[in-house]
Amino acid sequence: MKDRQEQIAQVIVTAQQMREIEERIFAAGMPVVALMEKVAGLITRRVQDIYPLFCQQENKAKASSSSSSRVGILTGPGHNGGDGLVVARELYFRGYEVLIYCPFSKLKELTSQHLQYARSLGLPCYDSIQPLQDCDLLIDGLFGFGLEKTLTDPVATAINQLNEWHKPIISIDLPSGLHTDTGEVLGTAVRATHTLCLGLWKQGLLQDQALDYVGKAELIDFDIPLADIQAVLGNSPSIKRITKTTALSTLPLPRPPVTHKYKEGHLLLICGSRRYSGGAILTGLGARASGVGMLSIAVPESLKSLMVAQLPEALIIGCPETESGAIAQLQLPPKTDLSSFSAIACGPGLTQDASPILQEVLDSTIPLLLDADGLNILAEMRSIQTLQKRQISTVLTPHTGEFKRLFPDIPDANHDRVKATREAAAQSGAVVLLKGARTVIANSQGTVWINPESTPALARGGSGDVLTGLIGGLLAQASSKKISVEEIVATGAWWHSQAAILAAQERTELGVDAHTLTNYLIAVLASTSIGHL
Ligand SMILES: NC(=O)C1=CN([C@@H]2O[C@H](COP(=O)(O)OP(=O)(O)OC[C@H]3O[C@@H](n4cnc5c(N)ncnc54)[C@H](O)[C@@H]3O)[C@@H](O)[C@H]2O)[C@H](O)CC1
Numbered sequence: 096m097k098d099r100q101e102q103i104a105q106v107i108v109t110a111q112q113m114r115e116i117e118e119r120i121f122a123a124g125m126p127v128v129a130l131m132e133k134v135a136g137l138i139t140r141r142v143q144d145i146y147p148l149f150c151q152q153e154n155k156a157k158a159s160s161s162s163s164s165r166v167g168i169l170t171g172p173g174h175n176g177g178d179g180l181v182v183a184r185e186l187y188f189r190g191y192e193v194l195i196y197c198p199f200s201k202l203k204e205l206t207s208q209h210l211q212y213a214r215s216l217g218l219p220c221y222d223s224i225q226p227l228q229d230c231d232l233l234i235d236g237l238f239g240f241g242l243e244k245t246l247t248d249p250v251a252t253a254i255n256q257l258n259e260w261h262k263p264i265i266s267i268d269l270p271s272g273l274h275t276d277t278g279e280v281l282g283t284a285v286r287a288t289h290t291l292c293l294g295l296w297k298q299g300l301l302q303d304q305a306l307d308y309v310g311k312a313e314l315i316d317f318d319i320p321l322a323d324i325q326a327v328l329g330n331s332p333s334i335k336r337i338t339k340t341t342a343l344s345t346l347p348l349p350r351p352p353v354t355h356k357y358k359e360g361h362l363l364l365i366c367g368s369r370r371y372s373g374g375a376i377l378t379g380l381g382a383r384a385s386g387v388g389m390l391s392i393a394v395p396e397s398l399k400s401l402m403v404a405q406l407p408e409a410l411i412i413g414c415p416e417t418e419s420g421a422i423a424q425l426q427l428p429p430k431t432d433l434s435s436f437s438a439i440a441c442g443p444g445l446t447q448d449a450s451p452i453l454q455e456v457l458d459s460t461i462p463l464l465l466d467a468d469g470l471n472i473l474a475e476m477r478s479i480q481t482l483q484k485r486q487i488s489t490v491l492t493p494h495t496g497e498f499k500r501l502f503p504d505i506p507d508a509n510h511d512r513v514k515a516t517r518e519a520a521a522q523s524g525a526v527v528l529l530k531g532a533r534t535v536i537a538n539s540q541g542t543v544w545i546n547p548e549s550t551p552a553l554a555r556g557g558s559g560d561v562l563t564g565l566i567g568g569l570l571a572q573a574s575s576k577k578i579s580v581e582e583i584v585a586t587g588a589w590w591h592s593q594a595a596i597l598a599a600q601e602r603t604e605l606g607v608d609a610h611t612l613t614n615y616l617i618a619v620l621a622s623t624s625i626g627h628l
Pocket residue numbers: 117127130131134171172173174175176178203237238239240241242243244245246247267268269293
């Protein structure tokens with residue numbers, strides 16, 4: 096069971112893929128009506144778990160804040176509406192008071208039959224939303240993955256009205272109004288408290304622009320045969336949801352009983368300037384947390400003593416600096432050159448005055464991560480195509496602004512972040528990590544990973560520097576451990592956000608400064624099973 100659960104948890108589908116999977120199930124003989132009954136039965140049980148019946152005759156004090164007795168069912172014209180009506184019927188039989196809102200006259204056959212039966216049971220059905228205003232809970236069965244176009248009135252106005260009520264809303268499959276694949280709001284959308292995603296994770300639920308509407312998302316597994324999923328998606332789905340299992344499985348843990356510091360990777364960080372010395376420290380702390388065996392940090396000479404004090408275990412390399420206090424040239428210790436390291440991470444705090452060093456870094460023959468000013472200098476050099484010539488992995492970790500400067504011809508990365516990141520990876524030949532509330536990673540073969548959980552606590556200066564150091568350290572370890580670069584990048588993104596989530600739980604979302612975050616990187620691992628391997 097665990098294995099199935101894990102496999103399902105990693106899959107992300109588009110509306111078209113979900114349709115094809117469901118068509119295989121029906122073609123194999125599963126009646127549509129039976130599947131709807133099964134699915135809606137699972138939804139009903141979850142609704143009762145989340146919002147147990149508040150029985151009027153019982154002592155009011157017993158009712159928890161999430162108890163409910165009067166439930167409003169928002170019913171659409173398709174099978175999402177059909178799901179909602181089956182839930183309506185079942186909640187009614189379990190003692191809930193149920194009201195139905197359905198502004199549509201033309202319904203799919205199955206949906207129409209369920210509405211007819213609900214009416215025969217005496218459930219009131221309204222074509223205006225007003226009568227549902229004093230419900231304790233709303234269940235959104237307006238639209239699921241069949242939504243095709245922008246919502247219009249009357250349903251659009253009704254959604255805007257019910258959103259103003261700030262009531263608990265459970266959305267079936269997707270919050271109605273969200274584009275299934277991009278998460279874009281098509282006119283308007285239900286602001287759900289919970290989203291019960293049916294069968295497989297819909298891509299739109301994992302997009303930044305959807306997050307204000309999705310609420311707490313969970314998957315309702317309705318036993319889709321793995322064979323049907325593989326038949327439609329192929330053996331390695333092109334879009335994967337990063338899970339704890341996949342992330343932990345790519346960490347360089349456990350370590351072999353016999354090893355030494357040079358076998359655990361040697362990372363060279365190139366970062367910092369007199370103006371941004373903090374970025375160098377945070378990047379170094381992120382790298383330290385990765386467990387990398389050896390850490391060298393090239394900074395302008397004037398930062399050397401500060402860095403030694405902050406990171407005594409690192410080899411600090413003081414480089415000649417420009418007037419403005421940026422690295423003027425890389426001056427490595429005698430008998431070493433860039434190929435002496437197992438990975439390079441370059442960029443945080445550099446300022447663009449350090450631009451002369453970038454070509455040398457790009458010409459290196461080891462895995463390279465570019466972030467922050469490393470990306471801005473690359474954008475200035477207009478040399479995305481030169482990355483294609485690199486024979487070894489390059490990782491780019493832009494936020495949206497840096498992305499736009501690097502890939503000016505890729506349309507608005509906020510609209511479809513998956514498509515934009517995939518396109519950037521194809522153009523550059525690099526592994527591209529586009530930071531966001533749902534960070535997206537893509538490789539040049541078109542495979543995409545989405546990090547499904549994060550926290551707004553990360554929206555502060557320095558978080559990105561920590562990520563650079565962490566992923567740089569993992570890259571340095573990965574090369575000797577035959578772990579794919581993109582998977583180690585996905586793991587770094589997952590690790591970074593999980594540390595922030597734990598920190599926010601313990602210190603609130605205001606309490607996760609970048610330095611604190613570096614302390615939670617190890618804490619969060621220690622709190623998982625792997626920490627005790
Ligand atoms: N396929 C199944 O048996 C199961 C599906 N599940 C649920 O059903 C929906 C998908 O059902 P579908 O009927 O394909 O689409 P929707 O319910 O999302 O309904 C959309 C419906 O409305 C029409 N429409 C599209 N856009 C608009 C618009 N802007 N304004 C008005 N009307 C619009 C369109 O023609 C469709 O007919 C899925 O999400 C699940 O909830 C079951 O759970 C499993 C079995």
